[in-house]
Amino acid sequence: MKRTTIYQALLVVLLFVSCSPKQYEKTANGIVLEFDQNDDTETKKLLVSVLGEELIHVSASPEKEFPKDSSLIIVPKNSTVPFTVDEQGDSILLATKKLNVLISKINGGIKFKDKDGNLILSEKAGGGKTFIPIEVEGTKGFTTRQIFDSPENESFYGLGQHQSDEFNYKGKSEELYQYNTKVSVPFIVSNKNYGLLWDSYSLSRFGDSRPYQQLGAIFKLYDKNGEPDDLTGTYTSSDNNTQTLVRKEPSIFFEDIKSIKNLPQDFPLKNAHITYEGEIEAPETGEFKFILYYAGYTKVYLNNELVVPERWRTAWNPNSFKFSFNMDAGKRVPIRIEWKPDGGTSYCGLRVRKPQPPNEKNNQVWWSEMDKKLDYYFVHGNSMDEVIKGYRTLTGKSQIMPKWAMGYWQSRERYNTQDEILGALKGFRDRKIPIDNIVLDWNHWEEDQWGSHEFDKNRFPDPKEMVDSIHAMNAKMMISVWPKFYQNTEHFKEFDEKGWMYQLAIKDSIRDWVGPGYIGSFYDPYAAGARKLFWEQIYEHYYPLGIDAWWMDASEPNVRDCTDMEYRKALCGPTALGPSTEYFNTYALMNAEAIYNGQRNVAPNKRVFLLTRSGFAGLQRYSTATWSGDIGTRWEDMKAQISAGLNFAVSGIPYWTMDIGGFCVEDRYVSAQKHYDENGKENADYKEWRELNTRWNQFGAFAPLYRSHGQFPFREPWHIAPEGHPAYESMLYYTNLRYRLMPYIYTLAGMTHFNDYTIMRPLVMDFPLDKKVEHISDQFLFGPSIMVSPVYEYEARNRDIYFPLGSDWYDLYTGEAIRGGQTLNVDAPYDRIPLYVSSGSIIPVGPEIQYTDEKPADTLIIYIYKGKDGKFTLYEDEGVNYNYEKGKYSKIEFTYNDSKGTLSITKRQGTFDGMIKHRKFIFVTVGKDHPKSFINNTEGNTIEYDGTAQTLKL
Template identity: 80%
Template sequence: MKIIRKYKIAIGLIVGFLLTSCTATQYTKMEDGFILDFKQNSSKEAKKIRIQVLGEELIHVSATSELMFPKDSSLIIVPEIPTVPFTIDEVADTIVLTTSKLKVLVSKENGGVKFKDTDGNLILAEKAGGGKTFTPIEVDGTSGFTTRQIFDSPKDEAFYGLGQHQADEFNYKGKSEELYQYNTKVSVPFIVSNKNYGLLWDSYSLSRFGDSRPYEQLNAIFKLYDKNGEEGSLTGTYTSSDKDVQTLVRKEPTIFFEDIKSIKNLPQGFPLKNAEIFYEGDIEANETGVYKFILYYAGYMKVYMNNELIVPERWRTAWNPNSFKYTLNLEAGKRVPLRIEWKPDGGTSYCGLRVRKPQPSDEKNNQVWWSEMDKKMDYYFMHGNSMDEVIKGYRTLTGKSQIMPKWAMGYWQSRERYNTQDEILGVLKEFRERKIPIDNIVLDWNHWEEDQWGSHEFDKKRFPDPKGMVDSIHAMNGKMMISIWPKFYQNTEHFKEFDEKGWMYQQAIKDSIRDWVGPGYIGSFYDPYSTGARKLFWEQIYEHYYPLNIDAWWMDASEPNVRDCTDMDYRKSLQGPTALGSSTEFFNTYALMNAEAIYNGQREVETNKRVFLLTRSGFAGSQRYSTATWSGDIGTRWEDMKAQISAGLNFAVSGIPYWTMDIGGFCVEDRYVTAQLNFDNTGNENVDYKEWRELNTRWNQFGAFAPLYRAHGQFPFREPWEIAPKGHPAYASILYYTNLRYRLMPYIYTMAGKTYFDDYTIMRPLIMDFSKDKKVENIGDQFMFGPSIMVCPVYEYEERNRSVYFPEGANWYNFYTGAEIKGGQKLNVDAPYDRIPLYVREGSIIPIGPDIEYTDEKLADTIVLYVYKGQNGSFTLYEDEGVNYNYEKGNFSNIPITYNNNENTLTIGQRTGEFKGMLKNRKFVIKTVSKENPNAFNYKAEGQTVAYNGELITIQLN
């Protein structure tokens, strides 16, 4: 797979050369588009605009403020795009490029670009004047530009995508997001609009969407008053439950203790452990308008403004803080009380509150892109009749999503961590003895000797027979994924191999940074921007891990996270310079390059075994490397669970279909740990343990309908029997949804096939399938799991009902009862402890497979087809060998199934295609659900039974 795409633009391709009569603008035709040259009024303006046609509805726009475009290259645009016919015309002061489906209009006066459909309807327009700004920047002796692009955005527009973030925001219209990689934060510079277009911003540096400005300190925006009314600062009061620690009061001009550098501004010598801290006083704005705040917190935090609770209590572990955003309308000259209540998490903790003043009119509510360092400005526009078509355009540019191995669609069990060989084997054995379905068990970090991170060798005392361990997992019909990091201790041979070639980042070594293991060890991360380094990384893995027949690779800390909680400038120092240039320029693409190393490496040595990568970070194009992403080390709170719904949906719209999370959350509140320990000692289910069990129950109910179903976290353990004993409703519910996941395997694996063949998205915000219903544009807590099942997670403690919106355009059936619900209404529905609200869209056909404990236990020789009447429906059952790449060669089958609502017939069409091991004969049991016959979902459904041998058959339904 090519990493850098080079456009073929040469003087020999010039077809014509024209000068306008009224300006100094000239344009040059090319084989794939044209270039416009401008006389600049300012060095910050564009001097050249280039339009390239990559498809009927795919356009590449480039701009530079220099005399020549730099050599074209991209880390994310990989395929060679076929030539597409187009025409170029001059209409007054505009150059009009026309394809069969699109018009691109560029002003000869200022280079402003507009996109219209062939009927002349405006789709997207750059801000009047072009909206482009170039500001020179130089880093590490390399010159570039800080770029900004503004597009007009109508009031009724909505934006989705940008990767996965934790502020629980869904529709980004009128909002903003800083795009960088960090634990729990995965930035993908791609948005999809409800206007059925997408925009891919081709920049790898720190970027911003929606607002080009950084957040500022409180004292830079407001007049501050302490709690006594004295101007200049807030009041900080530091108290402790330790009787030997005296209360401390001091002035606080800022609330900024967000990293290992700024945390030193906290009172030196005052212990944060057992502390309670209050920041209070008044703020006064000098401008009326909307102010946008960002709260940074570790430990427990609340925020009151104007004597109202603006931010209810939030928590995050000390070493992995989180951000939360909120807005407030403020009046110029009016003092507003502010109070922050903070209980730090242990001896080290972080907090901060920063703000943006009202946004300038040229950016407000528009589509804004800003990047710290680029060689030029690049973006890609794609259009279609639906969001699916837009995402198809994105994958045309950045690469197909591979079909994951079928076993990956099953249940995964993990914990931080299985400490011994006996432990991991014992857990899998217990799954099998309890007949709980599972496919994959995971070995997390630190399976090596304590001081040998990066050696890829097992600690022989704890893992005496690694090959035997993996063989035993396979003998129990399981798969194993292992944690590999791009991190190497300085004393390992692997570090030395990289270092002698100049492929290790040096800043952490120079600064003698010690990690958190044992006494702390010095190491650093390798540089995957070097082709040789990527090959060496794979060679080391191949030599040490691959002979064990491990099934999948867990690529942790791939942001890269060289050190937790550092300021942005130091983070750049720790992860560069790269082989391609400054880490400022290549700040966000580490995970992409790292994934390429493993994907290409494995496909070269074993061409027909599906690669599976799980990575904590990602970027545009990650999907082409058979990569899934999980949401990082999130917290174990209800608000964290809720945030994963919108995070997962926006990640899905970002074009990368495989996403998962730590079910139950990774970082655990002390109260849950204490509750577990006390329960072990007493057997009593105290209030905290009761909540822990319900949290995990609700999270599993949601997680069963994520693209990948995976439990992981710190103690308490996440195996079902560790959460609750057999007979407890938590245990029963988790098993119900695990079994349901496996019974839905024909449906789920068909969606996996569609991600490759149809560029499909598995986890779907309602806006994807009900775009005509304006009410779904801001619904980020319900989603479609494939074409048929609407999932409505419950994310509040002791809630036994929730509000559900049923989109227009279809009626719906209650999954559990079969009762019909009219579309286009909001209802408060039941949500008992053991069940998540699930609904099926009328016209759906859902295939239900056999009772299995792992995905390849048996072939689906009998499939129950649930047919939900009310509209015509269709479903094409996809099957292949499940573990290899023969599908790329055409070795797969499709069985089309259609329902005719007027004729009340179901047609199972002729099977197309074949593959080794294909089941040629099977039975279909047809179960119908209708308003008149509201049949509940039942594994043992009885209905019309038909034998199928691959030939078309039509059934008149009862």
């Protein structure tokens, strides 16, 4: 026994010696460690760099040298931050003023702690890193994985914008890639006040490193008669010649243009009813995670329970929905999928994951398909706002969007002629509906000239006059510019001769959906010269017209809809930097750089505005907003946008919007157009269409950007409902309210730059001590003061609202007070969305205007909500240029002391051209004992303000 103990001790010593670092070296901004590892998949070299007192960069490689590359998302900084390095037993302590980073000498495992020794984040025991060699197109790299421990009470937010209506990602997973309606940003923020930025550009996964698998790869399958190995598929046609086909289904996988060939050939899917049924038997007990891929109308039943109520998506743009189900080993569970395809081509799939392995379950897991090394950035702060500030310190400041972009935008797929777009804008002006921006969507060129940037003269005879006329009506114009070029255009040839066009779409003669179908492809923005040429073509053809903003559509890039993942990667590569497998997710970022830098070079003082359908970490530095893509026109789609927008906001990119009303329209809403008249006669579908758009506009008025867009039916308010109809009147009310709130809203825009602020805020950001808000995904704060609770169910006239602890809440419309810390069912009439204001809020309200710069806000009504001390700093600048970068802006701070009932106004800080030097402030106080409605109050303390400090008793 004694000899055995000696041998064991010797073995431990030998293991320690073989795994301990050969050396560690202190560098100017961190330390480098080297390890003798026997396994080629483990860390051999580790770099821990100090980028800020609470910003740490970790790089790891299974090779002895790091590759010489640079990050696409990180903005280099030359500043050095003081830190110390000490040895503590089997660890090395790297310490800044605010953080202690402990690195294991044995395996490089890292723990992040605060200065009081409290653990913030820890890599999994042993370091949690895995490297698997991969080679693509002659380029070598690694499939990487990193696991961190996560306590039970942790919550995760961010990851970009996804459509499964998930909010808190604790215990959940998300596959990170770019696709229409899906925007992946590899950044999460924890309720433990840290963030993790994963610096990888390839297909990635968060929460679970495993792919979903076919049902038959996990379960034993039984058809509806109990026979093993398959489910039963029953295909019934509803055409004139009714027919039924029954066949065995070894999987439910018809998810792309390749796999749908496995559907019954020559069977008419249009108007068909399809059922997949039988039983599934699990190999183990636990929670199985399913992902449903659907186009058309789809339901899923498990164990004879409806687990996925009917969902719909248009045929050409499927969606995914995730759900879980607990199963027992060896027990058969009935399964039934009901599918009604939407059109002649449609998609359906159901895949699954087994219960997650213990080392990953409920932990923080990152996986990427191809990296040169493993890279992540740890960001700490005292609040989620501070964490997002750290993220922007790493990836770049958000720009202040032009003031007009904070107003209302009208778009349509699409204005077909010059007269149509001008007529639509005139319709707003004639009806006195405020608007700032009108948008010209795709196909304004001749049919076979996509990418020419030239207008079809038959439909747009004088583009310069069109833009000038829009400006004459005091509006701006945005135009759709794709990174797509037909091969017959001169622009394609300019890229092609330099090797800057993706070639596979040309080689495979892929034809798009326009007319007879035309062959083209996308340019490669990873080449600096290609980015420069892309802007030069825009500058030559569009810029001289005076166009104000750029709509970068299909920037995933979406070379072809509904392809399998491997073909999708092949179509968008190889890039100038390497295989598309490695650079799969950053196309939109590189494309945005092309426009932003291009315009700032030719017009350094004109604010850039980009809207893009995709995005990535760092997008905010290019003055770029993102919208949620071609979503469906369903109530569940509207609800999903709330959580999608909130997680996108927490991902550090403050400007987000959506197609109000949804883009892809169910046939029932289109056909309903034929069955109503302007006197208000409605069929059931058109009645629902009007209410859907009403509720969506009520929500959209409180998104960072307020924008209506979609396929037919037309989305201008008078096309949705006539004047006097409650739908029309509600849309008019909220558009006017948005414009009256412009001093508040534009201040929020300024704060995104100067304070790294987030406009659309999940409640967990402002009420971190209230644990009930960690899962609330259907309420949010618009700025610091206004709580928005969208109504997303048809014919709902009330809804439950949670009022967070730590504040009293005032009904915006009545001023009635509600105590925080309770859930109440509140009224939500057709024409109103529940809006509440937190105590201590100060909200400036401007004049009624038809566009953002119609008249100066020389009189402001300042609402003060009693119950807590409050502060608001009014921000103003010139609204259209970059003079704010040179210090040309003003700030006026209002501070309310609740116990004294006083309001202090500071001396105005700063100045700019056109600044209002003398103005009137009307102060309206709202309290429990004196409720007052919003907007229409003008009775209160009134002062003349000339920029000097004042204090008044309210």
